[in-house]
Amino acid sequence: MTGLAAVGVVIASVAWAEAPDDGPPPTAESVQVGGYAQVDYLRRQISQDELSDGTGEPLNEDGFSVRRARVILGKEWKHVGVGSITELFGEGGVVRPVGLDVHAQIPSQTEDEPPVVQVRAGLFPVPFGFETYEQTDDARFFGERSLVAHSLVPGRFDLGAALSGRVWAIDWIVAVQNGEPLESGPYAYADPNAAKDVCARLRVSGDLIGSVRSAVGTSVLQGQGFSAGTPPTKDSFEWQDLNEDGLVLQSELIPIPGAAGRPSENFRRWGLGADVQVWAEVPKLGELLVYGEFAVAVNLDRAVAPADPVLLGRDQRSVGFIVAATQEITKAVTAGLRYDRYAPNLDALELFDGVTVVSRRPFRTVTAGVALNHALSERASAKLLTEGVFEQNSLGRDNRGRPAPIDNDTLRVRLQVIL
DSSP: OOOOOOOOOOOOOOOOTTOSSSSSOOOBTOEEEEEEEEEEEEEETTOOSSBOTTTOOBOOOOEEEEEEEEEEEEEEOSSEEEEEEEESSOTTSOOEEEEEEEEEEEOOSSTTSOOSEEEEEEEEEOOOSIIIIISOTTTOSSSSOOHHHHHHSTTSEEEEEEEEEEETTEEEEEEEEOSOOTTSSTTTTSOSSSOOEEEEEEEEEEEOSTTOEEEEEEEEEEEEEEEOOBOOBOOEEEEOOTTOSSOOOGGGEEEEOOBOOBOOEEEEEEEEEEEEEEEEEOTTSOEEEEEEEEEEEESOOOSSSOOOHHHHSSOOEEEEEEEEEEEEEETTEEEEEEEEEEESOTTOEEEETTEEEEOOOOEEEEEEEEEEEEEOSSSOEEEEEEEEEEEEEEEEEOTTSOEEEEEOOEEEEEEEEEO
């Protein structure tokens, strides 16, 4: 392992209605202004003091970075509300909106309960999975989401509309969104095809025994991806100076025939997920959270190994799971451990020793960390997180060209402040 990592600062809190997102909902007739920022210092095993051959970008990943810096605004009335999240310094230093929520609702009789029914439109989290929909970037113990969650829904937020509500102990939401989450590629805030992704999530929560609470959720996503076409090309030629004399000879002109263009095509994609969480108060310590999540998908990967079955000639099946636990040791100290495994292409084929074999090559990641927490005021808090991320990337090769794992360990130290 090579490293040291992350320092984060968080200025946070303004929520928008019932969304499980960023802090408590604003009170009636008041405007809430908040935000958060995260500054990291990272040392990564794959970092190099070199530049990329293709782009000229530095390959060094050891250093300080502002991971997130967000301003959150919101205003809530009885039946209508609005909220927004603006990214001031995201990855690459881009200023952009990451959340915009306009909603109407039938409020519950209890102030702490979510609305009975709510309709919303704008830019909000995709309701697929626990880490993506239920855990926010500032409230999550671990520095980043698991590889499984990131690959299927990169960036968390997408444009669309949703209908949600709560009946007894059941929370439900049905969303229609573009299908292009913010970090999924070049089409953020847009959609290259007319088809939309439909995602639904159902979650049942309640008390079990004594101080033990639990929740079980399931998510399903159905949509259509986009495979960009290619333009037609004309006949051309290439010169190869075979005798290296600097003179163009007819025998050194290599013809390149033109090709017909390929029209863009849509393809079907879907995902199915299940998750469970258990909270318990441990005597003399604090709250223990144990959770697990499982997902299976077809043509849904949009970050790690982006799926394009049109070019691949077949569907790309993916499967992954997460197992994690966090434990309050005192009010000021929390520890956490997470394991996730993700296979982005279950049917991948490779030629090895003259024989075509199935090569699934999964990613395995163990994340372990300790956080120091400090309450600054009634609403403000600070957290200093130190965690090690031990990732085994199975896409590498050894000196003989055979598939081999590549370790990509990271040490992160993050300071977080929420106001």
